[in-house]
Amino acid sequence: MASKILHRIRRTIVKEGNEEGTQQEKTEEFPEISELVDDMEGLSTHLSGKLSFGSDPLYSNIEEMCPEEEDMVFVEHEDDYDDESLNEPRNEACSFQGGISSCNLLTRQLQESWKKSRIRIVQEKLCFEATQASVVQEGSSRYVLYTVHLIKSGRFDRNPGSITRRYSDFEKLNRLLRKLFKSHMADITFPRKKLHKNFASDTIAGRSRAFEQYLSHLYSVPEIRCSPVFLQFFYLPDLTTGQELLRSGHYKEAMGNWSNAFHLQDKLGGRDLDHQIVTLAALTVCSQELDRLKEAQEYCERALQLLEKHDQHPFLGPLLQSNIRLCWKITKDKRQSEAWLQQLQDNGLEISNLPSLKELLIKEQFV
Template identity: 50%
Template sequence: MASRILHRLRHALTREGEQEALADCGSEAEEFPESSELEDDTEGLSTRLSGTLSFTSHYEEEEEEEEKEAEDEAAPGGTGQGPGEALGPELLGVGPGDRAHDPTMPERQGSNMLTRQLQELWRKSRDSLVPQRLLFEVTSASVVNERSSKYVLYTIYLIRAGQFDKAPATITRRYSDFEELHRVLRHRFGSRMAGVSFPRKRLRRNFTAETIAKRSRAFEQLLSHLHSLPDIRQSAEFLEFFFLSDLQAAQRLTCTGMYCEALAAWSNAHRLQDKLGACHSSHFLLTLAGLAVCHQELDQLAEAHACSEQALRLLGAQDSHPLLAPFLQAYVHLTWMLGKDKRQAEARLQSLQDSGLAGPQPPSLKELLIKQPLP
């Protein structure tokens, strides 16, 4: 409803406010965004204005609005006027005395006031947005038949908004996975999740195209809403929903020597963590270790060296971190294999051994990776 009102106001303002926009461009153009930027954030504004997450489809919302408009026009006193007239001069902040002086004054004053209100609303909402917005898009859904169960598997792409994302990350999840995420987050963030509904289970018609389409849209809205809340976005429960299964599969494949398959799983986990802003966690260091091991086993030494180097930059001066010595050991070996200078890394590894922070024979990255427990 809010997005529809904003859409109408925007068209009304385009017709009525061109003169004012040109006259005020010297003062307000620097303070407020272009109308195109305001339009880009309409969906975000409508989500925040609604208060409660809605899981009805876009087409259903349009049909409901059209039906309501038809009823209003058919009702006694219904005028069927446009957006600016339907609001009424009193709501636009114009009194009867003003109309007597200038017939065009109500539209102009109303236009200016509404423009300022929308600009102020845009400015406040922009402050609450995350620095890099993510889009969650269900690209496909397939019905899976197993011996004892039948379910729908949804494929979701994570894409950075506002730019061409050449490497989107992908996850596949079932309805029960989303339901478990919702349950866990409600338990931990009760007040923050109070206004978030969840598509209920159905006794029948769970596998119809209509039900699957509605749930796909619902899951997109749910993930976008959760990602807009900083405390939930940074929580382990929310982050692990995306990449924990990839880490578990990658670790299992690495242990069995299936390095090509493991590399694909480690790489997707890396993309997911990068897009979600989880690049300073122990999970991310474990992912870099997995990438380095698989690249090295597949004789991709430059890629393995780059992963080890990135991990050492993240570790910085954390001399007591259990992954530091294994990463240094791998980095020294790979640097030597590539014919580069390894003296600085070699000296740091020796210093750790002399101080007792690393044993005389620290475990290799592969050994540590295999023994590392995952939930």
């Protein structure tokens, strides 16, 4: 028996030696094989089992375990995979002994590691970009109008807000802010006036860049960017122009001003509740007059969401009445607004004497 065992061991050693020699011959004949082995050496130290993508029924649901790449939302970059999730104990690796559960576990680890290494959180930032400057002649006066866009970086901004201001408008804002925030404004520079060459292309281009930096610097100071003076500098002109157009029945033209004011308020963080409500109410009225009932109801509902904790706001009752009528016209559930309006009535609100949204907007004072 011992001789038989010894004979088998010798045959095994000889066989392994022959196989190694054959493998060396293949490697010399095909040098690219050795390069491939070297490239995969680092990965093989982590993956001790096998992943089968054949017709084995045990792995027939591999597509369910690995969702398509297009279903995942991420920002790609070229960093290497994170090896932390691969350095798990061997009993959690994918192997034939472990069955489908252990293979699922390794697949999830690979997916999570891959997502972590490829997903980056992109912070949004408000950018001020002077996109246009034009010389305007009005009678004997001549001035330059600067167009500045407010854009949220970090994503594709479909609705940038824009303002058109002249040098004197920026100068007025600067004077007011220096009175209110002396210490904060001490290090913020403002482009000086020039006695000559105010309409030269170099001067206009330089001022455009200076206004971008000036607004960005103002917005970086929390006390300034939350102040009414700073906020209303952007959207107050659109509110007053939109009100004049609404009063005269030019709803389509008014819609442009109210929409731009809405986008500006959104970019600036929505810190002015009263003007937000007025803007949404005006968009509701203009959309309704233009027979855009679904849009009108959406604007109205958005305004009501802002007023959930403001039962005493003068626009609340008229907004609820408008929302009930709009929901009825577009066959949408209106019971929540009806219950809210009934609650206000129980608390003493005279519903029969409420003005309409249009009446409130015509009488509204913005300054």
